[in-house]
Each structure stands twice: as structure tokens, then as C-alpha cells.
Amino acid sequence: MKEEILQKATDLFLNLGFKSVTMDDLAHEMGISKKTIYSHFENKTRLVEESTMNLFCVISNGIDHIVSLKKNPIEELYEIKKFVMSHLKDEKASPQYQLQKYYPRLFETLKKKEFEVMQECVVDNIERGIEIGIYRENLNVQFVSRIYFSGAISLGDHDLFPSSMFTKVALEDYYLEYHLRGIVTPKGRKILNSIINSNQE
Template identity: 70%
Template sequence: MKEKILEKATDMFLNLGFKSVTMDDLANEMGISKKTIYTHYENKTKLVEESTSHLLHCISHGIDHICGLEKNPIKELYEIKKFVMLHLKDEKSSPQYQLQKYYPKVYGMMRERQYELMEDCVLDNIRRGVEQGIYRENLNKDFVARIYFMGVTSIKDQKLFPMNKFPVATLMDDYLEYHLRGIITPKGRKILNAIINSNQE
């Protein structure tokens, strides 16, 4: 039952937002009593904490799988973006914004873990891109990895990028292209342009 509550809560948080979903909503949706939920999770904060941890685990597992396929590094970044967007339901309810505002401690812990989980994958992506001649040789790999992570997390700031002006899917595409154009070689540019053109068809 604990797992079922966690899965349902995670799904509802992503679709409706961390603040918007109450324990009553969750109980009603599952057809169980609130008491049953409290047997497994002492309060909503604990449930939010476990839910973000569960989500992070699922996403990092999926990203590890994509990285393990050792695809072309540019294609790999697009595959990861597609996978994350699918898991985060396109972030219609801006869960990250609500998490940051109403559960800052949980948000802080998630940010730290997020970087730890992403670091190896991003650094490996850069290293392989340089080896294959599609990323520039003179890159400061650590700098590029960190600036990429900062960008990925910062574009979710709704004060900077309000959703009515910057739809999430377009924003992610624009950011990825911006990141890649700064590090690719002419050989890499051909691959990137081919991906962008095929995405527009």
C-alpha cells in the first residue's frame, strides 16, 4: 500500500502541483481513508520528500540507461530531454516552482542530489563529444557541465520564464540548442541541424 500511495501522490503532484494536492484529495482519489495514508507517511511534507526522491530515482535510472547506450552525444541530450519531459508531464502545473516556494528544504535537497546524479552523465557526454570531433577540443569540461546544469534548472524559474510567454517544451528545445551551439564543431553543427530540422517536420 505504501508504494501505491507514493505512486499516486507523485502522479497527482506532477499533474496538479505540490501545494494544490491535499491529503484529502489523495485519499478520495485512491478510495482510502486519510488514516491509511498517515500510517505510512506521518505528514504531507514527508510524503512530498519521498515523492521527489522517488521521482528523482526513476529519472536518474532512465537517464543512466540512455547514457549507457552510448549514442551520438548530441542525439543523447535530445533523448534525455524527451525522457525527462515525458516523466515530468511537461510540467503543466509547475511542480518545481511550487516545491521551491512551499517546500524549500525538500527543494534544496533535491537540487543537490540532482547535480550529483547528472554530473557523471554530462561530463561523459562532453568527453565523448570531444573525442568524436563534434564538440570543441578546448572546452573546460567541468565549467560546461556545471553551466549546463545551472541552465537546465534555472529555466524552470517562472519569474524569469513565465509559462504564458515561454511554453516548457519550446523553452527546453531553445535552451538545448543554445547550449549545443556554444560547444559544437562544424561536424557537430551538421548533426544538430539535422535533428532540429527533423523535429520541425
């Protein structure tokens, strides 16, 4: 039952937001009593923590799996983006923004964990890209990987990127293309253009 509650809570949080979903809403959606929820989670904060960390683990494991396939590094980044977006339901309720606002301590913990996972993944991606000649060999790998992370985090800032101006999907597409165009060689650019063109068909 705990897993089912976690799954349903995560869906609701992603679609409606951490702030607006109450324990009553969750109980009603699942057709169970609030008492049942409280027997597994002492309060809403605990539920938010566990659902957030659970989703983080699912996404991290998925990214690890994609990286283990050792695809072309440019394709790999597009695969990861697609996978993450499918699990975040296009982030209708901007969970990152809401976490930062209403659960700042949890947001900071999550950000540190995300940095560790992303840093390792992006450094590996860049190094392999340089090795096979699709990324420029004069890149400062640590600088590029950290700039990539800081930019990815800032996409969730509604003041910078209001949803009235950008959809989440479009933002992710623009950002990934922006990152790659800055680091590819002419050989890499051909691969990038072919992926972008096939995505537009």
C-alpha cells in the same frame, strides 16, 4: 498499497502542484481513507519527500540507462530530454518552483542530488563529444557542464521564464539547442541540424 499511494500522489503533485493537493484530495482520488494514507506516511511533508525522491531515482536510473547505450552525444542529450519530459508530465504545475517556495530544505537536497547526477552525465557527454570531433576541443569541460546545470535549474524560475510566454516543452528545446550550438564543431552542427529538422517534421 504504499507504492500505489506514492504513484498517485506523484501524478497529482506534478499535474496540480505540491501546495494545492491535500491528503483529502489524494484519499478521494484513490477511494481510500486518509487513515490508510497516514498509516504509510506520517504527514504530507513526508509524502512530498518520498514522492520527490522516488521520482528522482526513476529519472536518474533512466538517464543512466540512456548513457549506457553510448549513443552519439548530441542524440543522447535529446533522448535524455525526451525521457525526463515524459516523466515530468510537461510539469504543468511547475513542481520545481513550488518545491523551492514551500519546501525549501527538500528543494536544496534535491538540487544537490540533481547536480551530482547531471554533472557526471554532462561531463561524460562533453568528453565523448570532444573525442569524436563533434564538440570543440578547446572547451573547459567543468565550466560548460556547470553552466549547463545552472541554466537548466533557472528554466524553472517563473519570474525569468513566465509560462504565459514559454511552454515547458519549448523552453527545453530552446535551451538544449542554445547549449549545443555553443559547443559543436561544423561536424557536430550537421548532426544537430538534422535532429532539429527531423523533430520539426
